[in-house]
Amino acid sequence: MKQSYNINSLTYLPRQDGNNNGHIGEHQIVISTDGKTWSSPIVLGTYLDDASLKTSTFTTIPARYLRLIALTEAGNRGPWTSAAEINIFAASSYTPPPSTLGEWGATIDFPLVPAASAMLFDSGNVLVWSSYAPSTFSGGNGGITLTATFDPATEVVSQRNVSNVGHDMFCPGLSIDANGSPVVTGGNDAAKTSIYDPSPDAWVSAANMNIPRGYQAQATLSDGRIFTIGGSWSGGEGGKNGEVYNVASNTWTLLSGCPVAPMLTNDSQGEPHCNYTLLPELISLGVYRQDNHGWLFGWKNGSVFQAGPSKAMNWYGTAGSGSQTGAGLRASDTDSMNGNAVMYDAVNGKILTVGGAPNYQDSDATANAHIITIGSPGTIPTVTTINPMSYTRAFANGVVLPDGTVFITGGQAYAVPFTDTTAVMYPELWNPTNQKFTVLDPMAIPRTYHSWALLLLDGTVINGGGGLCGDCTTNHYDAEIYSPAYLFNSNGSPATRPVITSVSTTSVTVGGQITVVMNTAVTSFSLMRYGSATHTVDTDQRRIALTPSASGLTYTLTVPSDPGIALPGYWMLFALSSAGVPSIASTILIVG
Numbered sequence: 001m002k003q004s005y006n007i008n009s010l011t012y013l014p015r016q017d018g019n020n021n022g023h024i025g026e027h028q029i030v031i032s033t034d035g036k037t038w039s040s041p042i043v044l045g046t047y048l049d050d051a052s053l054k055t056s057t058f059t060t061i062p063a064r065y066l067r068l069i070a071l072t073e074a075g076n077r078g079p080w081t082s083a084a085e086i087n088i089f090a091a092s093s094y095t096p097p098p099s100t101l102g103e104w105g106a107t108i109d110f111p112l113v114p115a116a117s118a119m120l121f122d123s124g125n126v127l128v129w130s131s132y133a134p135s136t137f138s139g140g141n142g143g144i145t146l147t148a149t150f151d152p153a154t155e156v157v158s159q160r161n162v163s164n165v166g167h168d169m170f171c172p173g174l175s176i177d178a179n180g181s182p183v184v185t186g187g188n189d190a191a192k193t194s195i196y197d198p199s200p201d202a203w204v205s206a207a208n209m210n211i212p213r214g215y216q217a218q219a220t221l222s223d224g225r226i227f228t229i230g231g232s233w234s235g236g237e238g239g240k241n242g243e244v245y246n247v248a249s250n251t252w253t254l255l256s257g258c259p260v261a262p263m264l265t266n267d268s269q270g271e272p273h274c275n276y277t278l279l280p281e282l283i284s285l286g287v288y289r290q291d292n293h294g295w296l297f298g299w300k301n302g303s304v305f306q307a308g309p310s311k312a313m314n315w316y317g318t319a320g321s322g323s324q325t326g327a328g329l330r331a332s333d334t335d336s337m338n339g340n341a342v343m344y345d346a347v348n349g350k351i352l353t354v355g356g357a358p359n360y361q362d363s364d365a366t367a368n369a370h371i372i373t374i375g376s377p378g379t380i381p382t383v384t385t386i387n388p389m390s391y392t393r394a395f396a397n398g399v400v401l402p403d404g405t406v407f408i409t410g411g412q413a414y415a416v417p418f419t420d421t422t423a424v425m426y427p428e429l430w431n432p433t434n435q436k437f438t439v440l441d442p443m444a445i446p447r448t449y450h451s452w453a454l455l456l457l458d459g460t461v462i463n464g465g466g467g468l469c470g471d472c473t474t475n476h477y478d479a480e481i482y483s484p485a486y487l488f489n490s491n492g493s494p495a496t497r498p499v500i501t502s503v504s505t506t507s508v509t510v511g512g513q514i515t516v517v518m519n520t521a522v523t524s525f526s527l528m529r530y531g532s533a534t535h536t537v538d539t540d541q542r543r544i545a546l547t548p549s550a551s552g553l554t555y556t557l558t559v560p561s562d563p564g565i566a567l568p569g570y571w572m573l574f575a576l577s578s579a580g581v582p583s584i585a586s587t588i589l590i591v592g
Helices: none
Strands: 005-013 024-031 043-046 054-063 065-068 085-090 103-109 114-117 126-129 145-151 154-162 172-178 183-184 195-196 204-208 217-220 227-231 243-248 250-253 293-296 304-308 312-319 323-329 341-345 348-352 368-371 384-386 397-400 406-409 428-431 434-437 452-457 461-465 478-481 499-502 505-507 513-518 524-529 532-534 543-544 547-550 552-560 569-576 586-591
Touching: 005 368, 043 154, 054 103, 054 478, 126 428, 126 461, 172 532, 172 586, 227 293, 227 323, 293 341, 293 461, 293 505, 304 348, 341 397, 341 406, 341 532, 341 543, 397 452, 406 461, 452 532, 499 569, 513 569
Parallel strands: 043 103, 172 217, 505 586
Antiparallel strands: 005 054, 005 085, 024 043, 024 065, 103 478, 114 126, 114 532, 126 145, 145 154, 172 183, 183 195, 195 204, 217 227, 227 243, 243 250, 293 304, 304 312, 312 323, 341 348, 348 368, 368 384, 397 406, 406 428, 428 434, 452 461, 461 478, 499 513, 513 552, 524 543, 524 569, 547 552, 569 586
């Protein structure tokens, strides 16, 4: 480029002559200041195989030289690469980030706008999907979902068109079952259930739900069944009461005792109609937006705690025909649609809630923050109002980290789907010890409506998506990876990780023990359940802090005996040094 610039994006325009030969598929972008020493990839992934303009955005970095490396031809049509135009863009300003706030790393390009995501236990890969098309959800005939998989180990993004299950899985209910399989329900094809089995790498059809749904909440239970409720975005409005799925028998059962009415918000896209005796202020004739995206937590004895987004909280029981018990209000909080709820301390029933807005759209977000402490099912939890976030946020995402801190990323100050106006570019980190939020370095790409975030096996966070609105300007075909500050020394150099040398078992029953051998002394361990996320909700993630019994470099850990705390399924086991540096995780199956 003849001189050094502070660059932050590249656009690639494929050939425009109607011939697809040479479209770049898998690719990497690397940079250099001298043309001799080249960086590791600042962008990697796979472009969509079409003639549209491709944009790769990345964290601002000084460079004089840049290489766009084409690794594959997008359609496997031959050993060709073509381009009509390539442009590089410079930032208006650049301030080197401090070394104490973590670091945004490589951008991952996907051949679709990833609106939903799930971690895969057998590989640590990230499965994402859009709808029947790469950049829109509307106008399809149903039955197809475009998916992609990111492999953090090989840094390869692969893609698949899923048609065998006849399910457009946009805007679904989502959770990971006790076998480690993502279970996807409803959405554009509102009655469908589809399950991805990582071991044979196959999607399979399961029984249809009794009530068609979209935008519903869904959570895996202590006995391995799956509970869902709400979802008036598709499949008709109202009456979306609870039902439960038995994975073993492949059956859905309606739970007449689990009404959705008590958990409705008072969203402006509904007309208040006070005829429900328990919570008259929250019932309405129009429930299109009022029963969406519940904050559900599978808990003890097959129960489910609903922490929000309505200001009213509830317990749901799943035995027999089900039950519902009011759990009071979330202190003085408003309805908080598209906010976040994260179980950062499962042993003690601790949930952090942040942000959201009183209405789904055209609504000012809040910075409100609360700690909910739940105990026995059916009892009133303790709710503590804490200092708010530095930024108001709706459509943000929250991820609990191995050290118990919670990473809050993205969102908007004023909630408007399919826009990036008022996007919050600065994430925050919440510390449970001092209950304070710390503002971190900004991301490169807005993450608003249809964004998501997940914890990876190396203790980093992948944060992606946003958009899926056709010809709009806010489609984000990508994700970024954030490395928390615990992975760095104070001078910014990589911290030395402890290494798990061996684990006595890869499968343990609740209440059982795990023996871990380390390469160096550590002070603590944590179990982190594999996550799945869409529309700000991840009902799978939770953290269990483990206190080890040590003999030299051999540590004995005891898993909690209640499957409501240690939900059945696959978990990441992290060891942490005295400085809080996490190991690469080992994968453990907990059996209820």
